[in-house]
Amino acid sequence: MFAAVTSVALVGVEPRPVRVEVHVAGSTPQFGLVGLPDTAVREARERVRSAVNAAGFPFPNRRITVNLAPAEIPKGGSAYDLPIALGVLSAAGLIRPAATEVVALGELALDGAVRSARGGLAAGIVAAAAGLPCLLPPGSASEASLVGGIDLRPVRSLPHAVAVALGEAEPAAAAGAPPADPEPIGDLSAVRGQRAARRALEIAAAGGHHLLLSGPPGSGKTMLARCLPGLLPPLDRAASLEVAAAWAAAGRRRGDPARPPFRSPHHTATPAAVVGGGSGVPVPGELTLAHRGVLFLDEFGEFPPRLLDALRQPLEEGVAHVARKGISVRFPCAAQVVAATNPCPCGYRGDRRTACRCTPRALDRYRARLSGPLLDRLDIRVAVPRLTADELAGPPGEPAGPVWRRVAAAREVQAARGVLNRDLDRGRLDAMGWGPGAERRLREAVERVALTARGWDRVRRVARTIADLAGSEAVGEAHVAEALALRGEW
Amino acid sequence: MSRNDRLRLAFAGLHPDRRRALLEEWGSAAAVLVAIERGRVGVSRAVREAIVPAAECRRRLAAVGAAAFFSEGPGYPGHLAALPDAPDVLFGRGMLPDGPGVAIVGTRRSTRYGRSVAHAYGRAAAAAGWPVISGLARGIDGEAHRGCVEAGGVGVAVLGSGPDVVYPAEHRGLLDGLLSGGGAVVSEYPPGARPEPWRFPPRNRVIAGLSGVVVVVESAVTGGSLITARAALDQGCTVMAVPGDVDRETSVGCNLLIRDGAVPVLGPDDFTEAVSLVLGPPASLHRGRTAESEDERRAAAVPLSGVTLDEAAALWSTDPAGAAAAAGRMELAGLLRFEGGLLVPAGGSGR
Numbered sequence: 001m002f003a004a005v006t007s008v009a010l011v012g013v014e015p016r017p018v019r020v021e022v023h024v025a026g027s028t029p030q031f032g033l034v035g036l037p038d039t040a041v042r043e044a045r046e047r048v049r050s051a052v053n054a055a056g057f058p059f060p061n062r063r064i065t066v067n068l069a070p071a072e073i074p075k076g077g078s079a080y081d082l083p084i085a086l087g088v089l090s091a092a093g094l095i096r097p098a099a100t101e102v103v104a105l106g107e108l109a110l111d112g113a114v115r116s117a118r119g120g121l122a123a124g125i126v127a128a129a130a131g132l133p134c135l136l137p138p139g140s141a142s143e144a145s146l147v148g149g150i151d152l153r154p155v156r157s158l159p160h161a162v163a164v165a166l167g168e169a170e171p172a173a174a175a176g177a178p179p180a181d182p183e184p185i186g187d188l189s190a191v192r193g194q195r196a197a198r199r200a201l202e203i204a205a206a207g208g209h210h211l212l213l214s215g216p217p218g219s220g221k222t223m224l225a226r227c228l229p230g231l232l233p234p235l236d237r238a239a240s241l242e243v244a245a246a247w248a249a250a251g252r253r254r255g256d257p258a259r260p261p262f263r264s265p266h267h268t269a270t271p272a273a274v275v276g277g278g279s280g281v282p283v284p285g286e287l288t289l290a291h292r293g294v295l296f297l298d299e300f301g302e303f304p305p306r307l308l309d310a311l312r313q314p315l316e317e318g319v320a321h322v323a324r325k326g327i328s329v330r331f332p333c334a335a336q337v338v339a340a341t342n343p344c345p346c347g348y349r350g351d352r353r354t355a356c357r358c359t360p361r362a363l364d365r366y367r368a369r370l371s372g373p374l375l376d377r378l379d380i381r382v383a384v385p386r387l388t389a390d391e392l393a394g395p396p397g398e399p400a401g402p403v404w405r406r407v408a409a410a411r412e413v414q415a416a417r418g419v420l421n422r423d424l425d426r427g428r429l430d431a432m433g434w435g436p437g438a439e440r441r442l443r444e445a446v447e448r449v450a451l452t453a454r455g456w457d458r459v460r461r462v463a464r465t466i467a468d469l470a471g472s473e474a475v476g477e478a479h480v481a482e483a484l485a486l487r488g489e490w
Numbered sequence: 491m492s493r494n495d496r497l498r499l500a501f502a503g504l505h506p507d508r509r510r511a512l513l514e515e516w517g518s519a520a521a522v523l524v525a526i527e528r529g530r531v532g533v534s535r536a537v538r539e540a541i542v543p544a545a546e547c548r549r550r551l552a553a554v555g556a557a558a559f560f561s562e563g564p565g566y567p568g569h570l571a572a573l574p575d576a577p578d579v580l581f582g583r584g585m586l587p588d589g590p591g592v593a594i595v596g597t598r599r600s601t602r603y604g605r606s607v608a609h610a611y612g613r614a615a616a617a618a619g620w621p622v623i624s625g626l627a628r629g630i631d632g633e634a635h636r637g638c639v640e641a642g643g644v645g646v647a648v649l650g651s652g653p654d655v656v657y658p659a660e661h662r663g664l665l666d667g668l669l670s671g672g673g674a675v676v677s678e679y680p681p682g683a684r685p686e687p688w689r690f691p692p693r694n695r696v697i698a699g700l701s702g703v704v705v706v707v708e709s710a711v712t713g714g715s716l717i718t719a720r721a722a723l724d725q726g727c728t729v730m731a732v733p734g735d736v737d738r739e740t741s742v743g744c745n746l747l748i749r750d751g752a753v754p755v756l757g758p759d760d761f762t763e764a765v766s767l768v769l770g771p772p773a774s775l776h777r778g779r780t781a782e783s784e785d786e787r788r789a790a791a792v793p794l795s796g797v798t799l800d801e802a803a804a805l806w807s808t809d810p811a812g813a814a815a816a817a818g819r820m821e822l823a824g825l826l827r828f829e830g831g832l833l834v835p836a837g838g839s840g841r
Contacts, residue, residue, distance in 0.1 A: 196799035199810040214831055343830050350830030352795055355601055355738060360628045360658070383831020385798040444822045466811075477819075482811055484818030485799070488831070 001025050003090035005083035006103045008119055008126045009068075009075045012276075012322070012329035013242075013249040013284055015122030017103075017130065019069045020080060022087030026063035035068030038076040038281070044108075047078070048085045051108040055158040060092035072327065076281045079117035082106035082135065085158055086165065099165040102153075103127040104135040112158040120144045121248040124152070125241070135161055141174035146244050146257060148237070180255035181247075183262055186226030189399035193391030197224055200382035200486055202403050205231035206410035207421035207465030210315075210337040210377050212300070212488065215384030216347045216354075221340040224384065225296045226262060228338060230400045231407050232293070234258040239292050242332060246288045261293030263335075267302040271310050275320050276331045282322045287314060290335035300339035301370045308374040311337075315377065336422070339378060341370060351386055379422065379458045381488025410468040421465045429460045437477025438463065445484055459483045494544035495519035497558055500579040501547045501680040502526075502540045504533070506692040510575060519578075540680070547680075554654035554681045556581050570699040573725055577678035577696060581653045584674030587644055590702030591621030592765055593722070595694075595715040596630025597708050601740055604708035606794045606834045607732055608633035611705060614758040616643020620769060621673070623648065623700045625693065626661050630707045630715075639667040647675045648697045650690040652683035691717050698722035702769045705730045705755060709743030716743050719752070728768045730755045757794075788816060789825035789835060796832035 001024045009018045031045045052059045066084055068075050083104040089095045105123040107115040120140030124147035127134035133151040136144055141154040153171035155161040163169035191198065197213065201224055204211040211228075213221040235243060240257040247254050247261075254261070265274050265286040272278050276285035287295060297303060314320035318334035343349040345366050349356040358366070414420055419428065434442070445451045445459065460475075463483035467475040496519040499509065509522075512531060516522045523541065525531045551558060559566040559580040569590050570576050580586075592615045594608055612634035615622045622638035624631040626647040638645040645668045649655070653675055656662045665675055678696060679689060694717045698704055704722040706729070709715040719729045730753040734741025748754045755761045788806050797805060803813035817833055820826040827836045 193800060195803060195810040196814065199814065350602065350796075350832050352603075355740065360598060383798065385800070385831065391800075441819070441822065448822050448824065478812075478815040481818035481822075482815035484821065485814035485828075488828070 001091050001093070003087045003097060003100050005087045005090075005100045006126065006130060006132060007080055007083040007105055008103065008122045009073050010119065010122055010249050010281070011073055011327070012282065012331050013246040013288065014330070015119075015125045015245065016073055017126045018073065018075065018080075020083040020087050021067040021069060022084065022091040023065045023067075024060055024062050024088065024091040028063050029061040030063045031066075032064065033066045033068075035066075035071045036074050037068055037080075038074065040078050041068070041075055041080055044078065044081045044084055047081050047108045047110060048088060050110040051081070051112040051158050052085055052088065054110065054112040055162075057089060057094050060088065060094070062092070064088060064091075074281050074324075074327065077118055078107035079105045079119050081108035082114060082155075082158070082161060086161065089162065095162050096166060099162050101132060102135045102165050103130060103132045104161070104165075105140065106135070106137040106155070106161075108158060114155050114157055114161060116140050118248070118251060121146060121241075121245055124150055125245065127151070133165070135165060138172050138175040139178065142177040143244075143248060143253065145174065146241060178253060181252045183255060183259075184226050185262075186223055186228070186230060187400070188227040188230065188403065189396050191220060191223055191227065191397050192394055193387045193397070194220060194224065194384060195397070197382050197384045198397060198403075200380050201228060202231065202407060203462060203465050203469065203486070204228070204336070204338070204380050205403075205407045206469050207379070207414070207461065208336055209379035209422050209462060209465065211339070212375070212378040212381040213338065213340045213384045214343050214381065214488070215340075216342065216351050216386050219384045219386045221384050222296070222298060225264075225294065225298075225338040225340060227400065228294045228336070229260040229262045231404055232260045232336075233408050233411055235260060235292055243292050246284050246291050246332060250284045250289060252289070261290055262296065263290040263293070264296035264298055267297075267299050267304075269307075271307050274307060275310050275314060275322070276329075277322045282324055282329045282331075284331045285320070287311065287320060287333040287335060288331040291332045292334055293336070295335040295337050297337060297339045300341040301366060305369070305372055308372055312373045312377065315374075337374075337378065343383070350383060353386070376454055379462050380486045382486055383488070406469055409471070410465065413468045413471075421461050421468065424461050424464065426457055429457060429464075432460075432464065433474050434460075435474045435476050438475045438480045441477055441480040441484070445480075449484075451487075455487060459487050462486055492518065492520065493560060495523055496560065496579055497544050497547045498541055499523060500558070500581075500678070501542060501550075502533075502537050503680055503683060504537060505688065506575075506577060506678060509578070513578070550681050551581065554652075556583050556653045556681060559586070559676075567700060569702075570696070573695075573699050575695060576699060580676045580678055580696075581680060582674050582676035583653055584669045585672065586646060586674045586676060586700070587621040589621070590727070590769065591615075591623045591644075591646065591700060592769070593623040593697050593701035593704040593718065594630070594634035595624055595697060595704065595706055595718050597710060597713050597715060597740055598627050598629040598631075599710075599740065600629035600633075600708050601738070602829055602832060602834060603734070603795045604630055604732070604740060605633040605829075606796065608707045609637040610758045610794065610835065611707070611755075611761050612637025612643075612645075613641040614762050615765065616641035616645070618762050618766070619643070620765065621646055621700075623697055625650070625690075625697060626657075626665065626675070628658055628661075632661055632664060634707070635661075635664055635668060638673075639664065639671055642671060644671065645673040646700060647673070648693055648700065649675060649677040649679070649685075650693040651677065651685035652679050652681045653677045654681045655683060655685060657685035690714055694718040695721040695725075698725055698727060701727060703728045703730060703765050705732070705761070706744050706747055706752070707732045708734065708740040710739050711742050711746065713743050716747070719747055728753065730761075730764060785816065785820050785823060785825060789820055792826060792833060792835050794835060796829065796834035798832060802833055
């Protein structure tokens with residue numbers, strides 16, 4: 001009198017198989033649910049009872065124990081209704097045990113209909129790993145279809161699910177995909193002027209470097225940042241699944257799964273909203289939604305220092321750890337940061353047409369706010385000046401296509417080396433081939449412009465990328481000189 | 491005995507005008523001190539408490555490495571002592587130059603244009619062998635000093651605080667540069683005096699007094715540099731001003747000065763020429779022009795107001811990557827520097 005159905009739970013953004021074990025015995029009517037279920041899961045008892053009756057089966061008036069294993073993973077939501085119902089029916093001997101050899105997910109309506117639930121993608125991933133057919137509500141099926149090579153069987157109702165699981169009925173058609181969450185997409189060919197900033201963007205794309213854009217309001221910093229995802233290599237199948245899983249864990253859907261994501265949290269967002277967390281089951285933050293894509297921090301100086309500090313370690317490790325009672329969740333967050341800032345509080349420092357009205361004191365305060373451990377990680381810092389009338393009326397710039405090809409070539413060189421230039425540490429940099437010209441410039445930089453140790457590494461990383469873009473094996477003098485001009489110690 | 495009393499009176503920290511008025515009224519420092527002691531002259535408690543024995547004054551001066559210069563004594567420039575309102579005692583570190591120098595002054599709330607001009611003039615004056623006098627303030631003053639130090643010249647900072655109080659604090663390194671370059675820092679305020687606003691206007695007459703030429707680089711209509719210019723005119727020294735946009739707040743003061751007869755200075759070369767008409771030819775004639783490198787030609791094409799990297803690329807007829815590489819190289823060579831994302835000339839060429 002025992003049955004088990006596989007379902008799925010999320011740990012962070014990672015799908016984990018959950019065994020829904022059902023035991024039916026004795027004759028005292030009771031329906032117990034154990035295994036760290038939250039309130040919505042506990043309410044499954046009432047929905048399952050009603051749906052089983054509505055489906056025309058007699059609900060077993062016996063002692064029913066449902067265990068969601070492993071017990072230490074917190075489980076939430078209404079998606080366990082369908083596997084619990086299948087387990088109860090099988091354990092009570094009302095259907096053949098073969099009906100439980102599936103991965104099932106879905107909420108049950110009181111009339112037995114199967115409703116959409118979160119976790120379609122996760123169920124697909126678990127089904128692929130287990131090699132089992134996947135029973136899903138039609139509305140979740142399109143999400144799961146991102147995972148290739150699984151036996152996907154959308155089901156409409158509990159009786160339909162039983163029949164489909166036993167292979168006695170045809171699965172339903174997958175419902176159309178729900179609308180994707182909009183992502184702003186920049187068009188590089190629409191960016192006029194800003195040739196230096198475009199070049200910096202290209203270098204940042206090629207080496208994955210974090211980038212700081214500094215310029216007066218309205219100079220096009222946001223527009224440039226939005227162009228970055230289009231310059232990055234598209235996500236391969238595994239990467240796009242990772243990103244889609246992260247988005248699904250936050251209840252969001254991506255439009256084009258292969259496109260690197262672009263997220264721009266507002267500076268008033270809470271640390272939990274940016275890094276991940278929240279009460280109850282931890283939810284991924286903006287940082288994780290930007291996994292393998294771009295995290296745009298507009299008005300960088302306005303972000304609370306505490307939040308920027310909290311971003312530093314996850315960005316360095318590519319993983320954010322969120323600890324909850326009894327469980328530590330890992331959110332992937334290998335994102336590339338683009339920060340944008342006004343050069344000063346009034347925004348016009350370095351602008352020749354509008355005088356800066358900031359007092360020296362205010363400037364100092366502003367700079368003190370900007371600096372910090374995260375700023376240290378921004379390899380490239382470039383000014384985005386206001387456009388002149390000539391530039392505004394001038395021809396649009398180079399489209400993304402050729403830039404994209406150059407970036408892709410540089411990325412290939414890095415892939416062969418085995419590490420993205422952004423992640424080159426001091427040891428690797430030291431071990432690299434630096435031409436005599438490059439060595440001399442670097443030495444001069446330390447002596448004459450008081451380059452710090454961190455600044456030195458930054459310049460070397462960027463110089464390496466510039467050389468990669470130029471298709472050059474050795475880093476030359478000109479590469480280092482250009483990297484120096486992009487270090488932005490002003 | 492009299493010097494001790496003058497020292498004690500200087501340590502009292504009175505406003506320079508008040509001190510001078512009291513000296514005239516009572517005839518000598520000793521008499522003023524007695525008058526204060528007996529309550530014949532009303533002063534604040536702080537002043538009364540600041541009057542200490544001369545030995546204590548000397549101990550405090552020694553503690554901060556400063557010396558006292560008396561107006562008729564050694565180390566006190568004659569051209570300053572000749573002024574009717576010259577400070578009776580100056581406190582300072584380093585050596586004051588014998589001859590008059592060039593004061594380069596201007597607003598703290600400067601524009602990049604003003605700062606690069608101040609820097610260029612500081613270099614040019616230093617290269618010509620003229621002492622550069624300024625007030626160590628942020629903005630124009632600081633840049634003038636910096637240019638002077640970079641060109642290896644003699645500079646004097648006249649402070650509105652005690653000789654040991656560096657304001658703003660971030661100019662401490664600059665001050666050390668001035669001192670190690672053979673310059674001086676002076677003040678008529680005793681050690682420990684805070685940089686209170688009332689101390690600065692009297693300070694400006696000392697700047698003018700140490701100089702034969704006062705160049706105002708940037709100033710609003712109400713700027714302290716106009717006080718310096720007025721003091722300079724009263725003292726009979728030449729006032730020059732750097733013209734600027736007519737509608738820019740930080741240039742209005744300069745433009746007014748020019749309208750009222752100040753000599754407009756138009757660039758480092760023009761500056762050197764104009765100053766040499768007043769102070770005599772520069773002691774060190776410019777170094778022979780060597781053949782210019784490609785980068786030097788490029789640097790010379792950059793206007794004082796600075797260029798963006800995009801504009802530099804157009805100016806040098808190269809692509810953004812080439813412009814950035816050239817800029818990085820030129821920064822290392824000391825030809826250009828980045829300021830607020832703009833490329834500006836690192837200073838006058840010294841010619």
